[in-house]
Amino acid sequence: MTDAAAAPTGSRGQRLTYLVKRLQMAERARMEEALRPLGVTLGQYTALSVLERRGGLSSAQLARRHFVTPQAMQQLVAGLERDDLVERRPDAGNKRILRLWLTPRGDEALAACHAAVADVERRMLDALEPGEADVFALALERCLAALARPDDTADGSESEDDEPPG
Numbered sequence: 001m002t003d004a005a006a007a008p009t010g011s012r013g014q015r016l017t018y019l020v021k022r023l024q025m026a027e028r029a030r031m032e033e034a035l036r037p038l039g040v041t042l043g044q045y046t047a048l049s050v051l052e053r054r055g056g057l058s059s060a061q062l063a064r065r066h067f068v069t070p071q072a073m074q075q076l077v078a079g080l081e082r083d084d085l086v087e088r089r090p091d092a093g094n095k096r097i098l099r100l101w102l103t104p105r106g107d108e109a110l111a112a113c114h115a116a117v118a119d120v121e122r123r124m125l126d127a128l129e130p131g132e133a134d135v136f137a138l139a140l141e142r143c144l145a146a147l148a149r150p151d152d153t154a155d156g157s158e159s160e161d162d163e164p165p166g
Contacts, residue, residue: 027124034116040109043068043076045117048085048102048110056099058091085109
């Protein structure tokens with residue numbers, strides 16, 4: 001789609017990129033509300049979720065996957081460690097590198113967070129007809145893949161990396 005004037009819009013004429021941003025902001029606000037009673041911030045939930053999928057990351061690696069600076073991640077990790085949600089262990093090959101792992105308490109907290117976030121997602125998806133959530137998810141994945149490709153492959157040709165970085 002090259003003609004900006006012909007770009008798809010929502011029912012009130014809003015650009016799709018604006019609608020995606022509004023959805024992201026509303027979803028973030030609802031997730032923060034759902035996590036607050038659990039004593040977990042959205043940033044902490046994101047970090048814990050990354051460690052659930054990929055335990056043993058360094059703080060710097062976690063920062064890159066979390067899209068924050070290493071300094072911001074150090075503060076976040078310090079709080080997670082203070083709350084006994086993560087622990088740092090020395091790397092087997094380089095004792096100066098500390099690897100992050102979920103603690104049993106972190107696993108429990110994360111399970112409660114997943115349940116709270118699932119309720120938020122269910123609330124959002126209840127607005128869709130049966131089957132629309134799958135179509136929506138596929139469309140979002142295709143959009144992400146298109147934006148993850150270098151500009152010279154944006155013409156629709158296949159890219160080796162169909163997933164966005166991170």
